[in-house]
Amino acid sequence: GAVVSQHPSWVICKSGTSVKIECRSLDFQATTMFWYRQFPKQSLMLMATSNEGSKATYEQGVEKDKFLINHASLTLSTLTVTSAHPEDSSFYICSALSSGQFGTDTQYFGPGTRLTVL
Amino acid sequence: GEDVEQSLFLSVREGDSSVINCTYTDSSSTYLYWYKQEPGAGLQLLTYIFSNMDMKQDQRLTVLLNKKDKHLSLRIADTQTGDSAIYFCAEAHGATNKLIFGTGTLLAVQP
Numbered sequence: 001g002a003v004v005s006q007h008p009s010w011v012i013c014k015s016g017t018s019v020k021i022e023c024r025s026l027d028f029q030a031t032t033m034f035w036y037r038q039f040p041k042q043s044l045m046l047m048a049t050s051n052e053g054s055k056a057t058y059e060q061g062v063e064k065d066k067f068l069i070n071h072a073s074l075t076l077s078t079l080t081v082t083s084a085h086p087e088d089s090s091f092y093i094c095s096a097l098s099s100g101q102f103g104t105d106t107q108y109f110g111p112g113t114r115l116t117v118l
Numbered sequence: 119g120e121d122v123e124q125s126l127f128l129s130v131r132e133g134d135s136s137v138i139n140c141t142y143t144d145s146s147s148t149y150l151y152w153y154k155q156e157p158g159a160g161l162q163l164l165t166y167i168f169s170n171m172d173m174k175q176d177q178r179l180t181v182l183l184n185k186k187d188k189h190l191s192l193r194i195a196d197t198q199t200g201d202s203a204i205y206f207c208a209e210a211h212g213a214t215n216k217l218i219f220g221t222g223t224l225l226a227v228q229p
Contacts, residue, residue, distance in 0.1 A: 006160075032215065043206065043219045044161075093160055097215055105215055109153070109161040 006110035023094030029074035030096035122220035140190040140207035147209040
């Protein structure tokens, strides 16, 4: 149980285009999902908290107009990188919050999406 | 601000024990987690410990928490080549469920 998927696994796009990444909780409902970015050989940095039915909460320094988050259902959150540029190239990972098998609210992570902007 | 530090690299021989260390600064953490990340993949939750516990054992994994020193460790017994990965500790805050990740430790297991 507590499986989270992401789509696509990887994407290559031209500078200036927009890219949408989906995060799905497959066997549980998640009111809250999180989006992280990970640069090579670095740790995960939280970008935003996605709440079903309400606006996302962005971390300091993250442009909400550039990274659009939509959490329209209890199993799906999307991250759209608008007008992507090479510096947006990164590994984007989502997580979904669940009570899960550990008995406490725990984040279960998706496999990540590798974005390369040319 | 919150800061979670780990040593960058650990190399062990297959069959030995591995100990990965983590220090944090926020004493209000409710839970502390250990995640494993293999190359190009997402994070796999290994284990967690509640902040009022000192130790937790789960098969080959032992977590030790020294709350006074804000020090967390993960011991992997009988380390295997399949354990080679990056290990992240993370602290959680009950109110927001946000995770603050450590810098990650690359564990290399030599056959």
